[in-house]
Amino acid sequence: MSALFATLGLSEPLLRAVAEQGYASPTPIQAAAIPAALQGRDLLASAQTGSGKTAAFVLPLLEQLSRSVRRTPRRTRALVLVPTRELADQVAETVRTLAEPLAEPVKVACLFGGVSVNPQMMALRGGADVVVATPGRLLDLVERNALGLAWAGLLVLDEADRLLDAGFEDELQRVVALLPQRQQRQTLLFSATFPPAVQALARALLRDPLRIDLAVDAADPPAITQRALQVDTAQRTPLLRHLIAQGHGDRGWDRVLVFVATQYATEHVADKLRRAGIAAAALHGERSQGARRQALADFKAGRVQVLVATDVAARGIDIQRLPVVVNYDLPRSAADHVHRIGRTARAGEAGLAISFVTAATEAHFRLIEKRQGLRLTREVIGGFEPTEVPVASDPTGGIKGRRKSKKDKLREAAALAAAAASPAPAPATRARSARS
CATH class of the missing domain: 3.40.50.300 (P-loop containing nucleotide triphosphate hydrolases)
Incomplete structure (x- = not known):
């Protein structure tokens, strides 16, 4: 059992869990985030990939659940929002694994789209302590009365920049409206980058957050x-x-x-x-x-x-x-x-x-x-010497393969349809427009 993890304020069952998973000592993001989260602080955190970020919010989440009184039937007390199915699966599995030594079992529901909603509705029967979800499927299940979020006093946004990039901004606002008010909940926001949209989201959701910025550590780069x-x-x-x-x-x-x-x-x-x-x-x-x-x-x-x-x-x-x-x-x-x-x-x-x-x-x-x-x-690898001639650079600076994306095709089709539906302006009108 790691003595270093013991200094972070974790209980003996969770110390046993990290030891069983082979965690020798806390990573920098874990050392910074876990004590602050256990104190009830909101967090605005970033850390480089592979830094142990998931455990940095899962461990304090489980510690707080173990200290609170469970109600019957189960009510969702912690919500983790993620942008992809794969990340939802991974986070849910981490929660289940680290929760195994706890005296009271923790029920985890993993919700995401792209699959039938019925098994997920069945899994929510009797409630769930922790819900890990993508926003769209979560709202779908809320609308079906499969779960409620009024008791979710801990909100985690994982990969917040990716959530916004994936177009989940409207869904996020709808989810937050279902949660306890900002003053009555704790919010932990993790993001690899902090563009203006993420900064605005943080201002709207967090209360006096502790900023942890370990995304680029020049002293210990990957x-x-x-x-x-x-x-x-x-x-x-x-x-x-x-x-x-x-x-x-x-x-x-x-x-x-x-x-x-x-x-x-x-x-x-x-x-x-x-x-x-x-x-x-x-x-x-x-x-x-x-x-x-x-x-x-x-x-x-x-x-x-x-x-x-x-x-x-x-x-x-x-x-x-x-x-x-x-x-x-x-x-x-x-x-x-x-x-x-x-x-x-x-x-x-x-x-x-x-x-x-x-x-x-x-x-x-x-x-x-x-x-x-x-x-x-x-x-240049021998036998694969290039013969193609360089071309002019793309003024947009972006390359996404040689095929057009579905969104690009839809935009072009909409523009063509709009142009076809609009009557051609008279020459005099065009002249006046050019002068205006």
Whole structure:
């Protein structure tokens, strides 16, 4: 049992839980967040990926539940909001695991969309102490009278910036309206970044919060070696197969997480790898929850060597001992790049992040480098020398694969429809408009 965890104010059952999970000592975010949360403080916190953030709010959450009197029937006393199904699954499992030594059992409900609502309604029968949910499905179940939130005195927003990026702002406001007033609840907000929207959310939700900012720790950066490989677009899959087969001198590529830009690309690249005899699986938002869960489980267990994923896997998914991440397609932004490569080098381990840089994406990769404050040497692998000619940079600075996104297509269709429905203005009208 760790004496260092004992100094944070945790009870003996939870100290036993962290010892059983192999936590030797608290991470910086745990050391800063747990005592403050146990004192009832609101928190506004950030920490680099792989820093033990989930335990930083789960442990004080469980400690407070163990100290309070449970009512019959069960009422939801703690709510954790997350942006994705995978993160909901992961957080709920962490709560269940750390709660096992407690004298009173803790019932945890995990709620997310993309699956039938009926099993989740059944799971809520008799109430739940802790609810981990995505906002949309949570509101759906509230509207079906499957649960109430009036007793949820502890609110955790995990990956708050991603919640807002995913378009959950309206849902968040509706959820907060169902909770106890700000003065009667404790709110813990965790976010990798603090753009203006997150700052506004924090001002609206938090009471005199303690600010914990450990997102970038220059004294202890993650041990990620980054490499940029120049390659022609059509040669990316053959190069990927070559690197996987050779291991390329980097501690062996027994597991590789490959990021692509589109759902189509996940299936296409995974199929090409399987045809080459490499165990590969695809992970994207259109797969069923069961298929997504199975793909992750197979990857974590080593039954699958390569997981080809969209950015659904860039945040919140904890894959221990992942040696290599490959950016097959570059991410749209520098922030997404950081989250992608942060899947490796977790919990103090070393990792490798490789980015394929084509002639078409060179300018965008330079922008990513600028935002990160680094400059990588462009490498060329023998047999895969590029021949493509660089193109002009995208004025928007964003590249999201060669295919247009569904949202882009919908916007274009709406604009065309509006243009077709509007009568052409008379020449005199156009002249007057030009002068005005």
